Every structure is written in C-alpha cells, then in structure tokens.
Amino acid sequence: MTTTPAQLDKVVIRFAGDSGDGMQLTGDRFTSDTAALGNDLSTLPNFPAEIRAPQGTLPGVSSFQLHFADHDVLTPGDSPDVLVAMNPAALKANLADVPRGATIIVNTDEFSKRNLSKVGYTVSPLEDGSLESWQVKPVALTSITVEALAEFDGLTRKEKERAKNMFALGLLSWMFSRTTAGTEAFLKSKFADQPEILAANLAALYAGLHYGETTEEFAVRYEVAPAAMPPGTYRNITGNTALAYGFIAASHRSGLPLVLGSYPITPASDILHVLSSQKRHNVMTLQAEDEIAGIGMALGAAFGGALGLTTTSGPGVALKSETIGLAVSLELPLVIVDVQRGGPSTGLPTKTEQSDLLQAMFGRNGESPVPIVAPQSPADCFDIALEAVRMATVYRTPVFVLSDGYLANGSEPWRIPAVSELPDIPVDFTTEPNAQDDDGNAVFHPYLRDSETLARPWAVPGTPGLEHRIGGIEKANLTGNISYDPDNHDLMVRLRAEKVAGIEVPDLEVDDPSGSADVLVLGWGSTYGPIAAATRETRSLGMRVARAHLRHLNPFPANLGEVLRAYPRVVVPEMNTGQLALLLRAAYLVDIQSVTQVRGLPFTTAELVQALTTAVDAGRPSVSATNGATR
Amino acid sequence: MTSTPQSIDLGMPRSGLADVPGLAADATKQTKKDFTSDQEVRWCPGCGDYAVLAAVQGFLPDLGLRRENIVFVSGIGCSSRFPYYLDTYGMHSIHGRAPSIATGLATSRPDLSVWVVTGDGDALSIGGNHLIHALRRNVNITILLFNNKIYGLTKGQYSPTSDPGTITKSSPAGSIDTPFNPVSLALGAEASFVARTMDSDRAHLTEVLRQAAEHRGAAFVEIYQNCPIFNDGAFQLIKDRDSQAARLVRLVDGEPVTAGLEDSRQVLVREPNGSVVFVPEAEASGRPVVVHDAADPNPTAAFALSRLDDGTMTHVPMGVFRNIDRPTYDDLVRDQVRSAVDGAGRPADDASLDALLRGSDTWTVT
Numbered sequence A: 001m002t003t004t005p006a007q008l009d010k011v012v013i014r015f016a017g018d019s020g021d022g023m024q025l026t027g028d029r030f031t032s033d034t035a036a037l038g039n040d041l042s043t044l045p046n047f048p049a050e051i052r053a054p055q056g057t058l059p060g061v062s063s064f065q066l067h068f069a070d071h072d073v074l075t076p077g078d079s080p081d082v083l084v085a086m087n088p089a090a091l092k093a094n095l096a097d098v099p100r101g102a103t104i105i106v107n108t109d110e111f112s113k114r115n116l117s118k119v120g121y122t123v124s125p126l127e128d129g130s131l132e133s134w135q136v137k138p139v140a141l142t143s144i145t146v147e148a149l150a151e152f153d154g155l156t157r158k159e160k161e162r163a164k165n166m167f168a169l170g171l172l173s174w175m176f177s178r179t180t181a182g183t184e185a186f187l188k189s190k191f192a193d194q195p196e197i198l199a200a201n202l203a204a205l206y207a208g209l210h211y212g213e214t215t216e217e218f219a220v221r222y223e224v225a226p227a228a229m230p231p232g233t234y235r236n237i238t239g240n241t242a243l244a245y246g247f248i249a250a251s252h253r254s255g256l257p258l259v260l261g262s263y264p265i266t267p268a269s270d271i272l273h274v275l276s277s278q279k280r281h282n283v284m285t286l287q288a289e290d291e292i293a294g295i296g297m298a299l300g301a302a303f304g305g306a307l308g309l310t311t312t313s314g315p316g317v318a319l320k321s322e323t324i325g326l327a328v329s330l331e332l333p334l335v336i337v338d339v340q341r342g343g344p345s346t347g348l349p350t351k352t353e354q355s356d357l358l359q360a361m362f363g364r365n366g367e368s369p370v371p372i373v374a375p376q377s378p379a380d381c382f383d384i385a386l387e388a389v390r391m392a393t394v395y396r397t398p399v400f401v402l403s404d405g406y407l408a409n410g411s412e413p414w415r416i417p418a419v420s421e422l423p424d425i426p427v428d429f430t431t432e433p434n435a436q437d438d439d440g441n442a443v444f445h446p447y448l449r450d451s452e453t454l455a456r457p458w459a460v461p462g463t464p465g466l467e468h469r470i471g472g473i474e475k476a477n478l479t480g481n482i483s484y485d486p487d488n489h490d491l492m493v494r495l496r497a498e499k500v501a502g503i504e505v506p507d508l509e510v511d512d513p514s515g516s517a518d519v520l521v522l523g524w525g526s527t528y529g530p531i532a533a534a535t536r537e538t539r540s541l542g543m544r545v546a547r548a549h550l551r552h553l554n555p556f557p558a559n560l561g562e563v564l565r566a567y568p569r570v571v572v573p574e575m576n577t578g579q580l581a582l583l584l585r586a587a588y589l590v591d592i593q594s595v596t597q598v599r600g601l602p603f604t605t606a607e608l609v610q611a612l613t614t615a616v617d618a619g620r621p622s623v624s625a626t627n628g629a630t631r
Numbered sequence B: 001m002t003s004t005p006q007s008i009d010l011g012m013p014r015s016g017l018a019d020v021p022g023l024a025a026d027a028t029k030q031t032k033k034d035f036t037s038d039q040e041v042r043w044c045p046g047c048g049d050y051a052v053l054a055a056v057q058g059f060l061p062d063l064g065l066r067r068e069n070i071v072f073v074s075g076i077g078c079s080s081r082f083p084y085y086l087d088t089y090g091m092h093s094i095h096g097r098a099p100s101i102a103t104g105l106a107t108s109r110p111d112l113s114v115w116v117v118t119g120d121g122d123a124l125s126i127g128g129n130h131l132i133h134a135l136r137r138n139v140n141i142t143i144l145l146f147n148n149k150i151y152g153l154t155k156g157q158y159s160p161t162s163d164p165g166t167i168t169k170s171s172p173a174g175s176i177d178t179p180f181n182p183v184s185l186a187l188g189a190e191a192s193f194v195a196r197t198m199d200s201d202r203a204h205l206t207e208v209l210r211q212a213a214e215h216r217g218a219a220f221v222e223i224y225q226n227c228p229i230f231n232d233g234a235f236q237l238i239k240d241r242d243s244q245a246a247r248l249v250r251l252v253d254g255e256p257v258t259a260g261l262e263d264s265r266q267v268l269v270r271e272p273n274g275s276v277v278f279v280p281e282a283e284a285s286g287r288p289v290v291v292h293d294a295a296d297p298n299p300t301a302a303f304a305l306s307r308l309d310d311g312t313m314t315h316v317p318m319g320v321f322r323n324i325d326r327p328t329y330d331d332l333v334r335d336q337v338r339s340a341v342d343g344a345g346r347p348a349d350d351a352s353l354d355a356l357l358r359g360s361d362t363w364t365v366t
C-alpha cells in the first residue's frame, strides 16, 4: 500500500521495554537516522540503576525518548506522541506520561497472564477497554520477527527473538519516513564477524519496514521537514562525549598532555571510557583505586606540568574534597568534573539532579574558593571544557565543571567546530628566578603573584634553579615557606579569594525582546532547554518574559546584580531545592522566586509555563498569587 | 587502528633512574650541602628523623642526578616534613595520599626520580589503600616508611604498628589492635622491592637506599625510627650492642640466613612441612639451610622471613627481602600511549583532532 506522508512539525517518540530489550540501542539508531535527515532533536535516555533488574517488572523498564522537529528543539519533549511498549511493564510505567489520543504500539506477544500479573494487571489492558482514549496498535512483534527469520537455521529461537528491536525500529522508520542506511552501516560494522546475526538483524529491520507498508493498521506515515540550522557540518553528540572531546581539544590547544585520574561512577564513567580510547591524542587515563587516588593522580600530574583532570559524580566529590582543598592551597591548575545525579548518599545513580552546586561552592574545610562553570546543553559540554581549562591554567586553580545525568546521556546535533578556530590556551611555565634575596642573589618565589591575575608562577620539576617545596600548610606570601603568622594567614586567605573573584568571565546576556519584561527567568546548567521552551510558549501567549542563563557560577558575571535588579520579579527554576536561589539572595539581596523539583527528570515545559504564568500574574494587581509550584 | 605495539623490553632489567637526566661528566661533584634547604629543621631533639635526613642528604649526591629532577612527596606526620629540608622539588601533601600523587607525577614524568616519605600512620592507616595499590601497580617510585610505632604529630596515640597493650593517651588500658607487619603487608601487596633498615645504622640505611633507588618499580623501605618523645626505645632490643647480636638477622643475598655470633650462632633451616626455624649451627648440618635469594620470583620465602619477627623482636631480619624485576605501571602506561600514537602513523595534530570530532556520522547543512 502506498501512502502519502502527512506533514508534522514535531514528534516525540518514546521506546520502552525491558532492560534486555535493547531500547537504548533502538533509540540511538532512530536518533542517528533522524539527525541524518536534518531534523533538530533532543534525547532523554532513562534506565534503571540495576544492570538487569528482574525481567518484565516495573523496576526493569528502560526507555529512550526522542524529540525531533523542523525547528530548533530545546527539550526531549514533555509527552510522547508515540509510545512503543515492548511489554506490560513498559506500558504501565509510561502510560501516565502519554496524552490521550496519542499512539501506543504494543508488543502483544508479551501480554501473557504471567507478565500481566508481574505488574499487577488482573485483566489485560488491551482487552478491558481502559486504553480506549488512545490509538492502540497491537503488533505481535516477537512472533512476527521470529517468523521473518524462519530460514535462519543456525539461530536459536532466543536469538531470533532478540532481533525484535530491529523490527520495531524498521516499523517506526517507515512510520516517520526515516532512511535506514545509517542503521544498516552500523549493523554491518557491529556484526562484521557474525554474518548470520548480521543477516538476521537486517532481515528483521526490513521486515519492520515492510510490515508498516503492507498493514492496514498503519495507514498513515509522517514526514518531518528538516530544521533550519546554521550552515555547517553536524553530528549528534552526548554531553559525556562532548566533555571528553573538549578536554582533548583543550590539551591540544594548550600543549599540555592530558592526564585523567578517575574511579568509575555513574553517570560519569563514559568520560573515562571515551578518553581511555584516545591515547592516540596523548591522553593518559589512570583508573585509580578510589576517588581520592583519582584526584591525587591528577594533581600529581599537574604538579609535573600536565593538564590534570578528574571525573566523578556527587559522592565522588565528597571523597575528593580534601584534595581539592590541597589544590586550592597549592594553586595548581586542575579540573574536576561532577556529573551530578540524585542524592544524598547513593541517591538515584541514573537520574539527574542539580544538587551539588553548594557542595562545589562550599564543600571543603576552611576558606576554599573554587571557580565553577556549568554546561547548558550536551553540545555546550565541549565549549565548557575549554573554558574550564582556560580558567584553571590562567589562574592556577582547581575548577569545577557541573554537568548532570541529563546532559551526560542526552544528545543533540552539534555543529562541529574547526580545531584551528578553537580558543587558544597559552600556558607559560616559569623558567627563571623571579626575585632577589637579601644578599642580591636571584631566587625563586613560588608565591609571587602576577599583578593582574594574581596567579602564582607554575615552575615544574626539572626546571633548574627553581627547586621549591609546596604543601597544604599555610605558606608565607611570596616565599611559600611554612608560616603560622596570623597576619600572613589573613592575607593569604584574602588573596586566594580575590584571585578567584577576579577571574574574567563574560557578562550575562539577557534575552528580552520586549525590553521591559515583567519577569526574568534565570537558570543554570541543564535547565536551559526546558526554560527556553517555556519562555517561548509564554511569549506566544502574550506574556512579557525575559530569560538569561548562567554558565559561570563562581565567580558570577559582573553584571548579574544589575540584571537581577532590572526586573520586578525573578524566577529561578532548579532541579534541587533552591541552591542557586540561596546564593543569589545572599550575594545580591534580591527576592528570588525559587521553582524546584527533584524527581530525577528534567523539568517539563508545561510545569515551567505554569510557574512563569503565575509569576507574571502576580504582577497584575487583581490576581492573587498562589501556586504550589513556586515558593 | 593498525598498530604495531612497541615491544616492552622485559628481559633487560633497567635502572629505576634510567630515564632521569644525570649530571654532566665534567660537572662539579655534588655534596650534602647541595641537598640541604635553607629551612630550619623542627623535629624534637633526639628524633630518629634527623639521622635519616642526614643519611639521605649524604646519599643523594652519589646518585649523580640533576637536583631539579628529584621530587620528594610526603603525606602528613612528623616524617612528612622531610621534603621541606631537602633542596629538591617537593610536595607536602595530605594525610595518606602521597602514593597517589606520586603515581600521577611519576607516570606523566619519566624524567623524574620520585620519592615518597611517609610514616606508619600515614601509610598504613589513613593511606593504606593507596600504599597497597601503588605497590601492586609497581609504579617507579621509592617509598620510605618511617616506622616509630606511634602517632607523633598528634601527640602520642597508638598506631597500626603499635605493639598490643601499648599504653597511650587514646589507649589508657592498652591498645587492643593487632599490629601490621609492614614487610608482610608489602609482600602481600605484590611489591617488587621490599626492605627494612634502621635510623641508627647509617651504613646499612645508605646501602638499602642505594638499591631502592636503583630498582625500577615501586621500592618499599621500612625504616625503624625512634621517637624519643612518645615511644622511646621501641627498637632498643635490636639497637643495644648486647641484645642486638642474637636478635638481628642480616639478610645477605646468596648467604645462609643466620642470627647470633660465634658459639651462639643459629641457622635458619626449612622444616619438612615447609616452615622455617632457627637451629643451633651445630644441628644444621644435613638439613636444608635457607639461603637468601631476594630475586626469587616466588615470594613465599621472603614472606617466611618477614614472619620471623613475631612481634617480640626475638629475631628481626634487616635488609632486602625481595628485589625482582617486573613491568612497571608507568612504563606500561607510556608504552600504550606511544604505541597508539605510532600506530596512528602520524602525531596528533589539528587534522587528527578534526577527524575525531567529526566521527563517522555527520551531515551538512547549507
């Protein structure tokens, strides 16, 4: 049957199944094929912390959501237009997010009595009429796949069943007019050594495509036109990969070899994986015995003149705190990446949160200022890595990068920059004495600061004549010798603070088309997409909303206070209970309306639209402001 | 990638200092003074640390290295002040973490001779994890563990090597912890070089340091060090001329393991069940005498020697227990990087990085 595709401007698809069903791979492939068609997109993988939770249960459900459109996409989408549910657990776990009227494709083969009862269905929802308001498309995915592979004698039934995700991918590809060339190439390289498995996967993929074409059930197919994006070469990239590449680029631009000391932790481990495969770019990755050793190795390498890096998540930062304090005292360049996840303690390892801001700010003993930057999208992770390295090397200081689980695993199209056009990161090692002793001899003072940046000289071992000792005990200004002098300590504490406070950061840009908005919405980190989408929507409803986003959290941009005071109301959405709001109130004495949630998932556009609407209404004399979402 | 991995030269034992630049042949000979910093030494009078410092300052010129290529990294404790007193590069870090910092430094800088100075609390209590992992990885560093069997800097609490029953401020009824035997611990952690020496025996200390510096890989040296303030005389039994003779077991490679002098001389023999025991020399003939072999790839004999001291100091072996060649962590890390770079056929440059960023799945918007 030939159908003329209907035009859509955007679609949200969620693939959901058991952890073992290959949903992340299916989502990844659909994403690649979608990117290749020039749609803008955003993704949200969501998987359990357990590697293999019991099959068919609610805790075992893994999902992958993809939002693609003919215009710029800012979020992975609030609610799916299409849900693919590979079993009853996947249906049950996701149904609440699927708006009535949306399409649900279910794998009927898995709706057995046993599987239904595992998730508490006494009657099959496919039969009791409870799904009447949705467009349910029942497909016997497993058995059709097995049938399509009937002639593959060398494969067991289990192996054939496993190809059902490729069948689902083929079907969805037909529905949304995707080409499958990229997936075919991917399968060919993945199964290069297993020709039969390769042939079976391809056969399942084609079977899915043909099924869509020939079944009455799927009478409509859709097309989403390419998005208008700035010219360039694009690829799809996750935040963790973008961070890893950003550090390799920073190493290249600074001429410093990259040394990563790291201990595996969710959701940061992929940075370690990517970097350990890039030795070709002079990258050393040292998998340490624990979090503390990870940062110790990085700091040791930094003392020797390398670009020291450690990557972790919140619990790891807690363990690294003492060494970060040492780096503050030694005034050596070092970058600490915290891919935040739900806390406290082990918390929600695979879910996202922004609750380590205050830990990064204050989580050390003594007065211990550390600069903090935060990427706002997966692709921005690349630029933020370069920025962190610039700050660390120019100012000789540890720098925090606060990413989060959503950015780490989420992806978006990235316009690939030319390496030669990346910012330069010049690094000067000190090679000559910089002072004179009382007798007029040339000597080296490791704590004689640059008058502009207040950075101290970086003289690495191997430099003749500059032998010196540094340590965590308070040092005398200039000479760096041990000093317990009260005035010296007071001076050194203030110098270190002044140095960090004086780091040059770009001014905050405000997006305010009206020029006199009633409300400013200010965010940081991964809330960028949801905030931008919500702002767009409120504006289309006629509200005057200004928007700004912080990539530098310590020090803040110099114009931040001025920006905050320019608006009658300031709304700050965060995936914590108000950490940035606390800092802003303390620093600028402005009233902040904090909008918070810690559900392990990004904000939906709808909840932010509601919060902004409430804030705008609050300024109108006749409306009383009461809303549970703001406080 | 079509890499041809660089062969790792495992057959040829290389010096631990092979990659560290030495002084020019015609350079003026260094002296102890060259390694003495201008900082006032602040240990208590009579502290064993003075003797070790003097021995190290006196010994470093013998290595013939450029001063700027030597780095001492320490943790926290009395002994960890050591780097301040040496005119080399140095870092006085945080409690227990020196081995990890030294690992990062030594791995990224093969041209440095990296030393760790630590104590029984620093290395065996708070930093125990880093110590065992540095040893098993066999990082090319030299670890000097000053063992005084007490916490000095925090003013006299029992340490992980204190004898059971030790009365301290934090153990008024006597300590109840089972102590570590640092040599046994190091051997159990796969250390490739393990030795024990003593602050008061300058010649022995210097000879052990020489072998440790020469060793490629992690060299672990336990130094018995007296703390006259909080644990005076902890090693008196093996320092007193009279009591020393019967108790000290000097390990000499290729020689039978013996204790005592002349008439009271005892020889170590192997029992049928594999254990070892000292017997009077006269009774040793015809029995399998234990001949010391530090290069024995099997650590069993070295471990048995480490157990000769059961905590009573009846027999205390001194010297090099184990000294074997095996690949070092830092060499292997650098080899992998080198072979990846060589395998790529050209050095990393803008073009190779551009290719990495592009990946295999791109599209163009015009």
Ligand code: SF4
Pocket (backbone or CB within 6 Å): B042, B043, B044, B046, B047, B048, B049, B078, B079, B148, B152, B153, B226, B227, B228, B229, B230
């Ligand atoms: S407390 Fe003991 S170990 Fe510490 S400096 Fe004094 S004598 Fe030496």
